[in-house]
Amino acid sequence: MEPQMIAPQLFNDPASANTNGPDIRAAKLLTVANQIADRLHADTAITRADLSLLMSEAFGGSDATGAWTMRDGYDACEAAQVVLIQRSPSQATPFTVDSLSSFVERAAGHLARLPTQTVRSEAQIARQQFSTPLPISLLADSLAAPRSGEVVLEPSAGNGLLAVHAARAGARLLLNELDADRAALLHALFPQAHIHQHDGAQLHHRLSQKPSLILMNPPFSVASNVDGAFPDAALRHVSSALARLADGGRLVAITGASLSPDHPSWREAFVRLQERGRVVF
Numbered sequence: 001m002e003p004q005m006i007a008p009q010l011f012n013d014p015a016s017a018n019t020n021g022p023d024i025r026a027a028k029l030l031t032v033a034n035q036i037a038d039r040l041h042a043d044t045a046i047t048r049a050d051l052s053l054l055m056s057e058a059f060g061g062s063d064a065t066g067a068w069t070m071r072d073g074y075d076a077c078e079a080a081q082v083v084l085i086q087r088s089p090s091q092a093t094p095f096t097v098d099s100l101s102s103f104v105e106r107a108a109g110h111l112a113r114l115p116t117q118t119v120r121s122e123a124q125i126a127r128q129q130f131s132t133p134l135p136i137s138l139l140a141d142s143l144a145a146p147r148s149g150e151v152v153l154e155p156s157a158g159n160g161l162l163a164v165h166a167a168r169a170g171a172r173l174l175l176n177e178l179d180a181d182r183a184a185l186l187h188a189l190f191p192q193a194h195i196h197q198h199d200g201a202q203l204h205h206r207l208s209q210k211p212s213l214i215l216m217n218p219p220f221s222v223a224s225n226v227d228g229a230f231p232d233a234a235l236r237h238v239s240s241a242l243a244r245l246a247d248g249g250r251l252v253a254i255t256g257a258s259l260s261p262d263h264p265s266w267r268e269a270f271v272r273l274q275e276r277g278r279v280v281f
Helices: 022-041 048-059 070-087 097-112 122-127 134-144 163-168 180-189 200-206 233-244 267-273
Strands: 151-154 172-176 194-196 213-216 250-253
Touching: 022 048, 022 070, 022 180, 048 070, 070 097, 070 163, 070 180, 097 134, 134 163, 134 213, 134 250, 151 163, 163 172, 163 213, 180 194, 200 233, 213 233, 233 250, 233 267
Parallel strands: 151 172, 151 213, 172 194, 213 250
Antiparallel strands: none
16 A cells, blocks of 8 residues: 655745745745756856856845855755756656766766855754765666656755656655755755655654655764764664665665775674665665
């Protein structure tokens, strides 16, 4: 039996939201993202000056006045990549080697036309909010092979650079993002998705639905409400996601290179994971 979809996360009514609220910010970022996507489609480079102009126009002021930050600008650039993928034809069949190579090459070209992300905020560092680069998300998607109609969970959805490929395949999205600003942007990018704001390491206890596919890029070494490095962070996220996965489901995770069954520090943990899943690659 198909499980019932969970009610989507409620967001503020735009009529009552303040001008700096997550919903208003998301709407402005989406405006900029569409403009950037138009330029990327035309193979036009976006300079930092171009980005500043677009952001200032959308936010009604410059970053110098506090109307927006460069991190906001980078979020707009990432959202633009999502928009660009959304505009492309749906992916009805799995990638071939040639088609994947072509998409990855094209994605790398888009990245090269965007400003390099050289500014990091304290919140970004504290939560390790480092989005999956588009070429890597394409590789993860090719391994996951999302199917039309299946429920796909992304436990740390960020700005949707992993989720967009599942949406393109016709999957139903179940997205989780702890950060309120990013959750609002996800809502703007994926209005049909069911969006939640939980700690990804506790999703097994927070959600009732069992997805058949999980795509994830969890924090490598930080945990919610824990100061300092937390080496078990990625493993806890993966373990929680695996516990939430439907029987026979697939999970594709992007983690640090050391989080491997071959690494002495994690071998016993992977042995325990084998009770619930099987490492195939």
